[in-house]
Amino acid sequence: MRMWSTLRNRRFLNYKFRRQHSIGKYTVDFFCYQLMLIVEIDGSIHENLGILYYDNERDEWLKQQGYVVIRYDNESVFKFPELVMADLEKIILSIDPHP
Secondary structure, eight states: OOOHHGGGGTTTTTTOEEEEEEEETTTEEEEETTEEEEEEEEEEGSSSOOOOOOHHHHHHHHHTOOEEEEEEEEHHHHHHHHHHHHHHHHHHHHHOOOO
């Protein structure tokens, strides 16, 4: 997975990310404890109304617990990885301006 190869082993801005991490009853794609940041990568299945409802409910619960949840679609991660990582960097710097 392209995103994981960029995030693993503190390769991205020296933050530790975990992959497929459990939080409550949910499993998130990528998680940085230091930032309380969750990164989700969504495939086309997430366009389904039932899945969208589940995602929204899940994201709300996670946000209520103090987490920041961001989502990228699979296609963007594969076609425009530089843009996705630039966006993620901007979000991280807004959370922690002194990495």
